[in-house]
Amino acid sequence: MSDQAVSLPLPPATIGREASGPSGPKPRHRFSRRNIFLYGTLIVVALYYLLPLYVMVVTSLKGMPEIRLGNIFSPPLEITFEPWVKAWSKACTGLNCDGLSRGFWNSVRITVPSVILSIAIASVNGYALANWRFKGADTFFVILIVGAFIPYQVMIYPIVIILREIGLYGSLSGLVIVHSIFGMPILTLLFRNYFSSMPEELFRAARVDGAGFWGIYLRIMLPMSLPIFVVAVILQVTGIWNDFLFGVVYTRPDTYPMTVQLNNIVNSVQGVKEYNVNMAATILTGLVPLIVYFLSGKLFVRGIAAGAVKG
Amino acid sequence: MMTAIANPSVSIQDLSLNFGAISVLETLNLDVAEGEFIVLLGPSGCGKSTLLNCIAGLLDISEGRIFIKGKNVTWEEPKDRGIGMVFQSYALYPQMTVERNLSFGLRVAGLPKEEIAKRIARASEILQIEPLLQRKPAALSGGQRQRVAIGRALVRDVDVFLFDEPLSNLDAKLRSELRVEIKLLHRKLENTMIYVTHDQIEAMTLADRIAVMKGGVIQQLDAPQTIYNRPVNRFVAGFLGSPAMNFLEGRLVKDGGNWYFAVEDARIPLSTYTFEKEPTPGPAVFGIRPEHVAFNSGAGWPFAATASVEVVEPMGSDTLVWLKLGGQNFTVRVTSERTPNNADTVSIGFDPMRASLFDAKTGNRL
Numbered sequence: 001m002s003d004q005a006v007s008l009p010l011p012p013a014t015i016g017r018e019a020s021g022p023s024g025p026k027p028r029h030r031f032s033r034r035n036i037f038l039y040g041t042l043i044v045v046a047l048y049y050l051l052p053l054y055v056m057v058v059t060s061l062k063g064m065p066e067i068r069l070g071n072i073f074s075p076p077l078e079i080t081f082e083p084w085v086k087a088w089s090k091a092c093t094g095l096n097c098d099g100l101s102r103g104f105w106n107s108v109r110i111t112v113p114s115v116i117l118s119i120a121i122a123s124v125n126g127y128a129l130a131n132w133r134f135k136g137a138d139t140f141f142v143i144l145i146v147g148a149f150i151p152y153q154v155m156i157y158p159i160v161i162i163l164r165e166i167g168l169y170g171s172l173s174g175l176v177i178v179h180s181i182f183g184m185p186i187l188t189l190l191f192r193n194y195f196s197s198m199p200e201e202l203f204r205a206a207r208v209d210g211a212g213f214w215g216i217y218l219r220i221m222l223p224m225s226l227p228i229f230v231v232a233v234i235l236q237v238t239g240i241w242n243d244f245l246f247g248v249v250y251t252r253p254d255t256y257p258m259t260v261q262l263n264n265i266v267n268s269v270q271g272v273k274e275y276n277v278n279m280a281a282t283i284l285t286g287l288v289p290l291i292v293y294f295l296s297g298k299l300f301v302r303g304i305a306a307g308a309v310k311g
Numbered sequence: 312m313m314t315a316i317a318n319p320s321v322s323i324q325d326l327s328l329n330f331g332a333i334s335v336l337e338t339l340n341l342d343v344a345e346g347e348f349i350v351l352l353g354p355s356g357c358g359k360s361t362l363l364n365c366i367a368g369l370l371d372i373s374e375g376r377i378f379i380k381g382k383n384v385t386w387e388e389p390k391d392r393g394i395g396m397v398f399q400s401y402a403l404y405p406q407m408t409v410e411r412n413l414s415f416g417l418r419v420a421g422l423p424k425e426e427i428a429k430r431i432a433r434a435s436e437i438l439q440i441e442p443l444l445q446r447k448p449a450a451l452s453g454g455q456r457q458r459v460a461i462g463r464a465l466v467r468d469v470d471v472f473l474f475d476e477p478l479s480n481l482d483a484k485l486r487s488e489l490r491v492e493i494k495l496l497h498r499k500l501e502n503t504m505i506y507v508t509h510d511q512i513e514a515m516t517l518a519d520r521i522a523v524m525k526g527g528v529i530q531q532l533d534a535p536q537t538i539y540n541r542p543v544n545r546f547v548a549g550f551l552g553s554p555a556m557n558f559l560e561g562r563l564v565k566d567g568g569n570w571y572f573a574v575e576d577a578r579i580p581l582s583t584y585t586f587e588k589e590p591t592p593g594p595a596v597f598g599i600r601p602e603h604v605a606f607n608s609g610a611g612w613p614f615a616a617t618a619s620v621e622v623v624e625p626m627g628s629d630t631l632v633w634l635k636l637g638g639q640n641f642t643v644r645v646t647s648e649r650t651p652n653n654a655d656t657v658s659i660g661f662d663p664m665r666a667s668l669f670d671a672k673t674g675n676r677l
Contacts, residue, residue, distance in 0.1 A: 199400055205402035205404075205463070207369060208389045208394065208416070224405060
């Protein structure tokens with residue numbers, strides 16, 4: 001009886017079970033050569049990019065005597081916020097000695113309406129181009145895209161004349177209009193591509209349901225396109241906030257945006273170069289785009305990759 | 312070809328559609344009777360979905376007129392045509408709940424709240440989607456989504472339903488379930504339905520009449536059985552039926568007052584075949600469906616032959632046997648119990664009454 005049992009071959013499944021060998025998840029080595037290279041490179045690159053910011057922050061917290069010692073990498077011996085206060089509210093540009101605060105509020109007054117206006121118009125443009133294939137839509141689109149490649153310098157003087165003729169030269173609203181127009185090509189392209197990636201049947205279903213041009217835009221398309229709006233807001237806020245050329249050309253000293261004022265503070269030729277104030281002023285100016293990036297980084301990536309994944 | 316219908320629900324007259332120089336639909340005529348279920352069937356790119364979009368008003372036509380319920384809607388907006396449409400990708404509004412998806416069209420039209428609620432209650436009861444009303448489309452399965460999409464057409468309370476390949480995105484099992492449900496829905500509502508598909512089983516099972524399309528032209532418009540048994544041309548014959556019809560290339564010859572189809576040295580007598588009109592001798596194509604061929608069943612058939620088995624394909628319920636007949640491929644459908652072995656020599660027989668003869672050049676039925 002027992003002989004018989006021994007002679008029986010094991011079923012294949014049992015053989016597989018009994019043999020010892022790899023099973024389960026593959027073990028990972030934290031300090032493999034690959035990981036050391038990968039993270040080593042990342043850390044070096046990160047340090048390389050962070051170093052200037054470190055120098056700026058450190059310098060802005062030092063007093064002038066300490067800066068004159070020349071150790072730009074050493075942390076401040078005595079932390080002072082005086083340069084920040086001065087940069088914000090006391091630094092002189094031309095006749096005004098109220099610091100960057102004036103420029104900051106000017107920039108806010110320029111950026112907010114420009115961003116809203118340009119995105120509102122460009123999103124409707126993109127929607128119309130993507131979904132309502134009107135006659136000449138392609139030609140219109142090509143012209144708009146070509147607009148993105150024309151260097152700004154070509155148009156500066158004509159626009160000065162146009163703004164002068166309509167009486168907006170030197171005013172903030174003039175600059176808002178200029179920013180809105182120059183944001184149009186790239187934003188329209190952005191929105192058109194996003195709306196084109198939406199299923200066309202959705203648009204058709206809405207038409208059968210009786211929604212019109214604005215109905216479909218406001219009730220179907222808008223609620224689905226938060227990611228692309230975030231992308232557009234980031235692009236426009238950073239672009240307009242960081243703009244220097246249009247700001248310096250189309251405004252007057254009392255309506256200068258922050259960037260122009262920063263330049264005037266940093267590049268002033270008379271008196272001592274106050275490096276700590278300059279550093280503080282620069283960080284203050286760069287803070288707004290920085291905050292926008294930090295707050296919306298995740299949505300930004302999602303919006304950029306939007307067309308690639310199904311909703 | 313068209314049978315006149317007294318009061319057509321949908322009537323398409325001389326419709327043409329061109330995209331630039333490309334002609335997609337050419338002077339197409341189609342009358343759909345009240346309460347009829349019409350299936351537009353054809354391969355990809357035959358213009359069937361385009362035709363449906365023209366009826367819906369989502370595409371502007373180049374020539375012709377479209378009537379729905381006796382009203383000329385050629386230039387009307389989709390919402391004013393009295394149609395409801397169901398799309399292949401469901402096209403549900405992702406940010407709205409099922410209930411708001413259903414009510415969207417009604418809210419746009421500005422219907423009173425009680426009326427909207429009443430219609431949603433009715434539609435969701437018919438389609439059994441009441442438990443889903445507060446869910447978003449993302450939280451629904453494919454079959455549930457398609458139900459909601461049908462519901463969206465249902466609440467519009469329209470005369471004509473348009474289906475654009477509604478089941479193509481579903482798996483085979485669900486597809487056959489929903490197919491039956493659509494059939495039941497049609498019986499219950501008695502609406503006119505126009506249904507686009509490339510699936511011949513859907514077409515055969517659902518349709519009152521099938522319009523087989525190719526190259527923007529309706530090849531044949533008839534009841535499913537007629538289209539299956541008496542296809543008007545070789546395209547229709549080959550498109551319908553799975554496994555496909557057998558085609559033998561040969562010649563029509565007349566011998567002593569009787570017509571024969573000669574393929575190599577074999578002769579198929581055609582005394583039982585009904586010709587459309589008096590034939591002339593010459594090259595022709597003989598078509599017979601695999602299930603109309605008798606297998607190893609002895610004599611007694613007008614035509615019998617022996618052939619050797621090349622390949623055997625068991626498909627569960629029955630088996631497909633590939634043979635060589637007159638040097639040409641020939642398939643026979645046999646029940647599973649009678650499956651032969653490879654390289655067996657078998658006898659086959661059939662009655663040309665069930666066959667179709669086509670002109671070799673034009674492909675038209677003889």
